[in-house]
Amino acid sequence: MVVTPRRPDPRHLVLGAASLVTVAPFAWMVATSLKSLPNVQHMWPLEFEWGNYPEALSAAPFARYYLNTAVMTLGIVAGHLILDTLAAYAFARLRFPLRNTIFAVLVATMLVPTFLTMLPAFDLVVRMGWYDSWAALIVPRLADVFGIVVLRTYMQTLPRELDEAALVDGAGRMRILWHVVVPLCRPALATVAVFSFLFGWNDFLWPLLVTADDATRTVQLGLSVFTSKYGPYPHLLMAGTVVAAVPAIVIFLFLQKALVRGLAGTGSKE
Structure with missing residues (x-):
């Protein structure tokens, strides 16, 4: 039996080329x-200079930058x-006046450029005395419309019979949310967490x-300071960036796998 080799799918070739462009x-x-x-002008290192990393890390207080960024990111x-999750459950499972209208307005805010909201948010931070603090980095961004949309869409794919059965057993809404809905939404929660x-x-x-101040400066800001100091030294700059x-x-x-499952689940319909 003669086995005819399969011709490569042109789509795979396009995706492979796009991947190379992204990874390069x-x-x-x-x-x-x-x-x-x-x-530094050679395509590949003639010798691996591992000492670039400790030299780059010692040039700026990267440990402090990492701590600040970790606290801010984990808080967000x-x-x-x-x-x-609370907002998505309300929009997906509860019935209240103007629910769809409020959700539509919420989604419409995603069309507003972030730069337009920067000044009012900054003014609020200054008025509340949070300038140059972790509260300023975290509190204004504790909620996200994108996450609400992803979680609401995923929750709508779950059978309502689960909620009704839990209500019959005497569970309240909060218990249903945390013990029934949330465990089933792990892929969507992973998607929100990654983004x-x-x-x-x-x-x-x-x-x-x-x-x-360096006491609250994040790692991305630290890199900008590092760039101004080590711009003529691209090998150290790239070490700090890595x-x-x-x-x-x-x-x-x-x-990664949970992210793919979560995004795939948000495309399903109830």
């Missing part, structure tokens, strides 16, 4: 971080998971507005 800058960044300054993720983590960890503009990017990459790889 990261590969160049890692390769440059391991070069010496005289060899926790806020999104809790508050977005929230990436948003918080990579955010630059808002921390730039509300912080002015160190700043590693946590986001690890979180994404760790929750």
Whole structure:
């Protein structure tokens, strides 16, 4: 029997090419971080200069930057998971006047450019005395419309019979939410967690507005200070950038499967 080789799917070729284009800058960044300054123009390191990393980390208080960014990011993720879940459950399961209208207005706010809300939010932060504090970094961003939409859509795919059975057994709404609905929404919660983590960890503009000191400066702001000091030394600059990017990459790889399941689940219909 003659086996005819399958012809490659053109879509796979396009996706493969797009993947290479996406990965190439990261590969160049890692390769440059391991070069010496005289060899920085070469495509590949002639020798791996691992000492670039401790030298880059000692050039700025990266430990403090990491702590500040971790506190801010974990606070944002926790806020999104809790508050977005409560709002999504209300819109998906409860009946109250103007529910659909309120949700439509909420979704419409996603069309408003973030830059337009920066000044009013900054004014509130200053008036409340939160400037240059963790509260300024976390509290204004404790909820997220995107997370509400994702969780609401996923909750609508769950059978309402589960809620009705729990109500018959005497469970209240909060108990139904945390013991019945939330365990079934783990893929969607993982999706929200990943996007929230990436948003918080990579955010630059808002921390730039509300912080002015190394005590509250995040790692992305630290990189900007690092750039102004080590711009002529691209190997050290890339080493600092790799160190700043590693946590986001690890979180994404760790929750990748759950992220795909969550996004796929939000496309289903009840």
